[in-house]
Amino acid sequence: MTTINPPIPGTFWDRSRHSFVVMMRRDGFGLIALVFLILVILGPLYSVVLWAFAEKWKYPSLVPTQFGLSYWHETFSRADIASALPFSIILALTVTGLSALICIPASYAFARMRFRGRQLLLLSFLATNAFPRFGLYVSIAVIFFRLNLIGTVPGVILIQLVNTLLLMIWIPTAAFQGVDRSLEEAALDVGASPIRVFIQITLPMVMPALSAAVLLTFVNTFYEAQGALIVGLPRVVTMPVLMYSLINSQLVVQYGAIVSFVLWLPSLLLLLMAQRLLRGGYLTAGFGV
């Protein structure tokens, strides 16, 4: 066998392992992964963001042939968009508020009280994830159909509320469980009332987790399209549902791009908090992990 420079002793496998280690040390894999991810993850988003600010974009130019904002005015003067956007925001706020109202007391009970079946009932919320989602929606829609809830706002609120349960219960439960009890006991010992202890000691400690849960729920609900589509149409049209028709009819490319860009803004808020959400383990909690 010919010698390889620099000569490395050992078998073929040792040598290839060595070169693999060297490559890993120089982070060759990381660089390949990075280029791949930039192309695959950022490539599609690049197209949408630039289309939103394009006046004209002729193939095969890599950037719009002419930038401009004239389509923004046109997009938001469309009656369907002008009414769906505020409605979607109010709907998402309502669902998030209702979800917090019913779930946070429940999560306090799950975390701090002892009762029979606690563990089993807490785990039962995993059922929200254990069905093929669209099949479940059809099943719900068939019942709503008979109850005349199709095409009504309460119907849409109910179907979206189910989606929020797991996240709104599991994140706050973990947070309440993580509270240091000795602080509360110390406050009780010096004569603070239980309500005061809850407001001044417990609540500040769980606040980061609660706000993460509320924010994640709001964003998820704001983008929820499938439940709203099957239960809401034809009378209740949210912004994401409107996107289906904007994409399918392909009227003007810019409409879809501008709506996508605007819809994406709440998500940017989450992105800014990504580090905090990640450290708290909140991002996976919604999946029941």
Add this chain to the structure above:
Amino acid sequence: MTTLPKNNSSPRQWFRGSLLPYVMIAPPLLLMGLLIFVPALQSIIRTLLVDVNGESGFSLSRYTAFFSDSISVSNLLFTFQIVLLTLFTIFLVCFPLSLYLRFAKGRVAGLVQVLVLFPLFVPGIILCYALIRFLGTRGTLESVLNIVGVTGYRTPYLKPEAIVIGLVWESIPFTVLVLTAGLGQISDSLIESAQDVGAGNWTIFRKIILPLIIRPLLIVFSLNFLGIFGSYTVPYLLGPAAPQMMGVYMQQTFGQYRRPDEAETQAVITFIICSMVGLLYVRTVAKQRIQQEDAT
């Protein structure tokens, strides 16, 4: 520990001791029961009953109708194909990335992590629109290829491949997060000591890493399986008009053709197929959860 209510305790104490927690957890539990278990059970029962001369009796006719219809069967098979292909691709993309993120440090690794998490902040419907503009005919990708001199690009848009691309794109963050977290529980010292006694990379992977990440792997497999089987937006917007995935098919049957009974049968068929995977998911997470509780 709990002190169960004694007989001599006042009604007020009894309420606070044993009734209050149930009152507090009742609203979300009821909601879940009414909107998940009741519809699912009712659909299963209803699809097994058929009206004959005003009397309802047990019958499998709705299911035989489904399985004797060639469009229904081809849609179901198509869904299976997409699920398997997507799961395979997810694993192919995400496993190396997770291993890399577990062991690599430095700036490149930091950037890779940011990009991997990025799809989490892109809602499905925007992703679809973005992919159409990127992959579609005369889209950004074709422009780039054109500039480097590659011609004859054929877009995957409206083909099964586009569904796989969209579904993989969506599931990257969750899959990598769960796998990386699982790999993170394997300490460096454990691997180093295995290397000290002469274990090779493959042996370390098979004997140490794999057994410790079985649970994350099962979670990733089951949730992705359910997610893909129950998907609608991506196959509807990116996939072909025929064959359709079950989600698209159900929506069409329910929304367009207004045949709730048939849509219900289709839904129950997806429940049955996914039930084993759903149970696997619940069991895996439940075990993990109980172990964590015991540890604290």
